[in-house]
Amino acid sequence: MDFQQSKYSIDSLVQRVRSGKLALPDFQRDFVWEPKEVVDLLDSISRQWPIGSLLLLSGPQPFAFRPINSGPELSVSDLDLYILDGQQRVTALFHAIADVSDFCYFVDFQELLNGSDEVFSWERRSKFERQYPDVKSRAKGMVALVTDLWEISKFYEWMRFVPENIDTSQVIHLRQTRLGGLQSKVYDVFAIVLEQDIDLEALARIFETINRKGVDLDAFELLVAKLYPHGFNLKEEWEKAREEFRILGDFDPDEKHKLELLKLVSLIIRISEGKKFSRGVRQGDLLALSKENISTYWRDGVSLMAETLQFAKLNFGVISPELLPNWAMIHGLAGLIKFHRYDATEAWWRNSLIEQHYAQAANTKIVAHWDILRTGAFTVEKVQIGEDKAREILAKPAGANGLLNKGLLALIYKGGALDPLTNKPLQSSQRIAFRSISSDGVIRRIRSVDKISQIIMLSDEGDKKIGRQILASDPKVSQLALSSxxxxxxxYERVEAFLINVLQSGEI
Structure with missing residues (x-):
């Protein structure tokens, strides 16, 4: 089989998308990355870290094709490359650099100047452009879109409007160093390019192979290797923890999130031994932890994680991974439990959901949260929401606001919600499935445009009954359950008064 190894600048990939030369085979799945994953990719590129290679296929080919998400219409005469592996990365780069998606991706230079390590953010375009309608307003606010950074001419146009009290030489230096990869003609992506005349049977086998579930190499696996020669078998300790505390396995059945336990251990080390022994919870911080401290505080971390998950389950309806807002919320809750601030857990949890405080820059915010708890200066007041705020929450897209959507549904679950297709309490089911309901009462799979107001929960039994489509007006569907x-x-949309009751009192 013939193939060639090549490298493409990000500029050339984006230009190929713009000119219709790069496309997807129609059998590829849709773009599914959430904004956080796009931000993580941008952060890696800004640091000029590797992001993996692409697998491309020379064209044209005898099968249907479609454009990259938000890309232009395609013509078979222009098309010369298909993406077999790397669609999510290429699409994310196109969205950020061409600034064409429903989200705006930007850098907060004020955070950069203050020494923060988490400087990339995102916001829905409609909201971002209301606050920053033009380059002048962005510069005045010290935020720069990725597209403002990419071309030197656009960057200096942005620089013209930076406030006078800002040291512009330092801003320029940060673009060249900390954000060095996010500049035109700097970063190259490696690719394997399969020849146009490849046998279709071989192509099918290759595609099947690259789409099989792989094993992520993260800080946990690296620490297993690092600690093993020193007599601490981290993998074995993890297995012991799962055996002793079943809830750890319930919330991490495929062991994808065991790194979250290490983050909790790192936080405990930080408040027990001091900041010089634990810088934080990013992967590099975890890899810098000493064997002695990990082995000393591992048991404390295991016990605290189990207690926190049990607390979230009993008090906030987080009964499974599907209803877990995100792991940063668990780390924050663990801090309150560690410092015996049970009195603050209710208000803190609901406030964090409403404000989605840990949806972005979560690593930095969790460390700051624990540091404040350690000083004893932590206070929290329950956020009061009215009809306008409730209406704003319900109108948010569910997919892009996963923390809020899952946390809200978990509270609804805890309040005694019923399954629309069986009329049984959802609490009798071992698993919860999410669907959306349309304005004409059709229950269906969730789409990217569906709002929080449209998302409903089904039990195992109900989800099996649904088939492709069921009308909510059908007598088999419980109107009482939808009301619950x-x-x-x-x-067929969630109402403001109901949401206010759930978020303020926990009652439905």
Missing amino acids: QGLDLGT
Whole structure:
């Protein structure tokens, strides 16, 4: 089989998308990355870290094709490359650099100047452009879109409007160093390019192979290798923890999140031994932890994680990974439990959901949260929400606001919600599935445009019954159950008063 190894600048990949020369085979899945994953990719590129290679296929080919998400329409005469592996990365880069998606990706230079390590953020385009309608307003606010950074001419146009009290030489230096990879003609992506005349049977086998589930290499696996020669078998300790505390396995059945336990251990080391022994919870911070401290505080971390998950399950309806807002919320809750601030857990949890405080820059915020708890200066007041705020929450897209959506549904679950297709309490089910409901009462799979107001929960049994489509007006569907999840039976959308009750009192 013939193939060639090549490298493409990010500029050339983006230009190929713009000109219709790079496309997807129609059998590829849709773009599924959430904004956080796009931000993580941008952060790696800004540091000029490797992001993996692409697998491309020379064209044209005898099968259907489609454009990259948000890309232009395609013509078979222009098309010369298909993406077999790397669609999510290429699409994410196109969205950020061409600034064409529903989200705006930007750098907060004020955070950079203050020494923060988490400087990339995202916001829905409609909200971002209301706050920053042009380059002048962005510069005045010290935020720069990725597209502002990419071309030197655009960057200096942005620099013209930076406030006078800002040291512009330092801003320029940060673009060249900390953000060095996010500049035109700097970063190259490696690719394997399969020849146009490849046998289709071989192509099918290659595609099947690259889409099989792989094993991520993260700080946990690296620490297993690092600590083993020193007599501490981290993998074995993890297995012991899962055996002793079943809830750890319940929330991490495929062992993808065992790194979260190490983050908790690192936080405990930080408040027990001092900041010089634990810088934080990023992967580099975890890899810098000493064998002695990991082995000393491992047991404390295991016990605290189990206690925290059990607390979230009993108090906030987080009964499974599907209803877990995100792991940063668990780390924050663990801090309150560690410092015996049970009185603050209710208000803190609901506030964190409403404000989605840990949806971005979570690593930095969690470390700061624990540091404040250690000083004893932590205070929290319950956020009061009215109809306007409730309406704003319900109108948010569910997919892009996963923390808020899952946390809200977990509270609804805890309040005694019923399954729309069986009329049984959801609490009797071992697993919860999410669906959306349309304005004409059709229950269906969730789409990217579906709002929080449209998302409903089903039990195992209900999810199996649903088939492709079931009308909510069908007598098999319980109107009472839909009401128990806060839906108005005229509009089939969750109502503001219901949301206010859930977020303020926990009652439905």
